[in-house]
Amino acid sequence: MSLRHAILGLLARSPSTGYELTRKFDRSLRTSWHASHSQIYPELAKLERAGLVEVVSRGARRSKTYGITDSGREELRHWLVEAEPDRSQRNESGVRLFLTPLLDPADRHATYERDLSHVEVELDGLEELRAQVNASEMPEPFAPQIELGIRINTVIRDWLREQLDNGG
Numbered sequence: 454m455s456l457r458h459a460i461l462g463l464l465a466r467s468p469s470t471g472y473e474l475t476r477k478f479d480r481s482l483r484t485s486w487h488a489s490h491s492q493i494y495p496e497l498a499k500l501e502r503a504g505l506v507e508v509v510s511r512g513a514r515r516s517k518t519y520g521i522t523d524s525g526r527e528e529l530r531h532w533l534v535e536a537e538p539d540r541s542q543r544n545e546s547g548v549r550l551f552l553t554p555l556l557d558p559a560d561r562h563a564t565y566e567r568d569l570s571h572v573e574v575e576l577d578g579l580e581e582l583r584a585q586v587n588a589s590e591m592p593e594p595f596a597p598q599i600e601l602g603i604r605i606n607t608v609i610r611d612w613l614r615e616q617l618d619n620g621g
Contacts, residue, residue, distance in 0.1 A: 461529040468520035569613040
């Protein structure tokens with residue numbers, strides 16, 4: 454996934470500061486992509502130089518609110534509709550789970566327990582987010598993606614539980 458396009462997509466939804474974008478990554482894209490302040494701010498500068506975003510307002514302590522430009526919307530549309538996606542994935546957790554059969558049973562069990570604990574926390578967070586979205590009077594266009602995150606994490610949780618139940 455392209456950080457550039459993820460930022461454009463979030464800005465297409467609403468103008469934001471770099472700080473707000475970091476929060477949106479944590480809230481909206483957390484199951485697909487993580488981005489930190491140190492990644493977002495340089496990318497915003499590149500996008501601005503490329504004419505894909507612009508500063509739409511300035512706030513306290515030199516904060517800048519960015520909005521997507523027409524060129525940015527065209528770039529985002531091109532990436533979403535016309536560009537062939539990179540379907541390769543880097544998922545460290547997936548590689549670790551793939552390699553767990555190499556561990557002795559106690560270490561494998563500990564690994565599954567650790568990952569199960571993490572997935573359960575993620576699920577709780579996503580379900581809380583879903584409840585907030587459902588309680589909001591404002592429509593949330595990314596609600597289906599929250600559901601996708603819940604479903605993916607539910608499958609992983611159930612698989613980990615099966616492994617533990619089968620002596621993993």
